[in-house]
Amino acid sequence: MKREMVLNVNGEEHDVEITPDRLLLEALREDVGLTGTKEGCSIGVCGACSVIVDGRLVSACLTLAVTCEGKKIETIEGLARDGELHPLQRSFVQYGGFQCGICTPGQIMAAKALLDHNPTPSADQVKEWMSANLCRCTGYYKILESVMAVVEGKVDEERRDEAVRQARIQSLYQSDTYKSGASD
Amino acid sequence: MKAKFEYLAPASLDEACGLLQEHQGDAKLLAGGTALVMWLRMGLLSPGFVIDLERVPGLDGIDYDPADGLRIGASVKHRDLELCPAVREHYPLLRETFYKVAQPRIRLMATVGGNLSHGDPMTDPGASFMALDAEVTLRSSRGERTLSVEDFFVDYYETALEPDEILTSVRVPPPAGPAWSHVKFTPRSEEDFATVGVAVTMTGEGNRCDDVRIALNSVGPSIFRAHAAEDVLRGRELTPARLEEAGAAAAEASDPIEDVRGSSDYKRELAAVFVRRAVEQAAARLG
Numbered sequence A: 001m002k003r004e005m006v007l008n009v010n011g012e013e014h015d016v017e018i019t020p021d022r023l024l025l026e027a028l029r030e031d032v033g034l035t036g037t038k039e040g041c042s043i044g045v046c047g048a049c050s051v052i053v054d055g056r057l058v059s060a061c062l063t064l065a066v067t068c069e070g071k072k073i074e075t076i077e078g079l080a081r082d083g084e085l086h087p088l089q090r091s092f093v094q095y096g097g098f099q100c101g102i103c104t105p106g107q108i109m110a111a112k113a114l115l116d117h118n119p120t121p122s123a124d125q126v127k128e129w130m131s132a133n134l135c136r137c138t139g140y141y142k143i144l145e146s147v148m149a150v151v152e153g154k155v156d157e158e159r160r161d162e163a164v165r166q167a168r169i170q171s172l173y174q175s176d177t178y179k180s181g182a183s184d
Numbered sequence B: 001m002k003a004k005f006e007y008l009a010p011a012s013l014d015e016a017c018g019l020l021q022e023h024q025g026d027a028k029l030l031a032g033g034t035a036l037v038m039w040l041r042m043g044l045l046s047p048g049f050v051i052d053l054e055r056v057p058g059l060d061g062i063d064y065d066p067a068d069g070l071r072i073g074a075s076v077k078h079r080d081l082e083l084c085p086a087v088r089e090h091y092p093l094l095r096e097t098f099y100k101v102a103q104p105r106i107r108l109m110a111t112v113g114g115n116l117s118h119g120d121p122m123t124d125p126g127a128s129f130m131a132l133d134a135e136v137t138l139r140s141s142r143g144e145r146t147l148s149v150e151d152f153f154v155d156y157y158e159t160a161l162e163p164d165e166i167l168t169s170v171r172v173p174p175p176a177g178p179a180w181s182h183v184k185f186t187p188r189s190e191e192d193f194a195t196v197g198v199a200v201t202m203t204g205e206g207n208r209c210d211d212v213r214i215a216l217n218s219v220g221p222s223i224f225r226a227h228a229a230e231d232v233l234r235g236r237e238l239t240p241a242r243l244e245e246a247g248a249a250a251a252e253a254s255d256p257i258e259d260v261r262g263s264s265d266y267k268r269e270l271a272a273v274f275v276r277r278a279v280e281q282a283a284a285r286l287g
């Protein structure tokens, strides 16, 4: 039996009609239409589907959407404000915290959940926490560096030759998909 | 998860017990969901009703009292237990064990009650609770009963829970002494399930063991206590030969299945090695 319910995602209320077996991951991507949250393993291992529910990091692939009624759900789409990227997003861009990008929404939501609770974790605490998010591309070091740059207030510092930086960002983001803000 | 179920969210323990009794055999309790949702998803379970425990009051909270010990509500998350100051101070074995479960995200979701009730022989906390002589309290509309964690684990994914019962809390006696150890061997990756897990508590002095409890996970159809290994050590000097003997006795009691983590012979040998090492580590903490 489908039931109507409201999901509060990134401060906005979304009416959805779902069966109780609907995963939060499916509800977000298919019913709400926010495809930033990714599906990797579907069994809680990889962290690609990491979102924050009532302040707690969860795997959306192991969460039933019905259990989220009345709760605050945060996803990657809620991070940028007024066209300005969240410091974690800027940091991942500036410090090369991603390559293919499939794991990145999960990485950033995981890092956000940590920093929301503890804005000044040690590098070891970040490593331990982020161990729950797998990445097949970066070798992890740059993810650590990106998160630590936020912790240490080093985002937006001119750490590389500006021209090189611009070229890199352009080559990463010149597709139209990115400009329209949609991705999947 | 194509078989559809109805989702129920009771607001009291009595209501939850009532629903479970009403739909006996056709209902599953939902705690953190880290095991249940996956099982529903894979079609291993297809209940008509899923009863969410999240809104049931009284199942949360960790209370410590020097005389009574520790009481852990079934809905307490792994992460909250691991970070609880009283647990860190008085039950370092529990802290260590829960810290080693999966990774932080799963520990934020998974509950203590869900972990034990799942009856998965690969899970870690059961062995440590056994080594600490913990008890579980089970509640149904028929009443309440208490049994040792040792008796709670019955077989492969089978516990002593009747279909109408809810595990409400775990009680751990006051800490008997400082000597304990926990070994989780995870050769594939740090956050994997254990290839073998061993929990030990011990009392004694110097190199003499007065009493000892040894429990193992991942090397049998159920989490179990290695009584024969304990008997080798209890009231004796911990000589290298006795440690070998205890390891061999634990291996004898194990019955591991072959899987991606190794053959059953390999795991049986590991059980001997890691019981010996775990006992050594506990003994090093004797006063």
Ligand SMILES: Cc1cc2nc3c(=O)[nH]c(=O)nc-3n(C[C@H](O)[C@H](O)[C@H](O)COP(=O)(O)OP(=O)(O)OC[C@H]3O[C@@H](n4cnc5c(N)ncnc54)[C@H](O)[C@@H]3O)c2cc1C
Residues within 6 Å of the ligand: A043, A044, A045, B028, B029, B030, B031, B032, B033, B034, B035, B036, B037, B053, B074, B100, B101, B102, B103, B106, B109, B110, B111, B112, B113, B114, B115, B116, B117, B118, B122, B123, B124, B125, B161, B165, B166, B167, B168, B191, B192, B193, B194
């Ligand atoms: C990626 C991953 C890695 C993991 N690694 C480890 C590991 O290293 N070590 C380890 O020990 N475990 C590990 N686990 C298993 C994990 O510990 C269990 O999935 C978890 O503890 C189950 O708790 P839950 O609250 O999510 O229970 P649920 O999934 O909600 O429930 C599990 C079962 O218990 C029943 N149940 C739940 N609560 C109660 C109750 N109060 N009374 C009666 N029955 C109840 C449910 O009906 C269901 O059958 C891992 C799991 C995942 C997904």
Ligand code: FES
Residues within 6 Å of the ligand: A038, A039, A040, A041, A042, A043, A044, A045, A046, A047, A048, A049, A050, A059, A060, A061, A062
């Ligand atoms: S898709 Fe959810 S953890 Fe991998």
Ligand code: FES
Residues within 6 Å of the ligand: A097, A098, A099, A100, A101, A102, A103, A104, A134, A135, A136, A137, A138
């Ligand atoms: S950037 Fe490709 S998997 Fe992480």
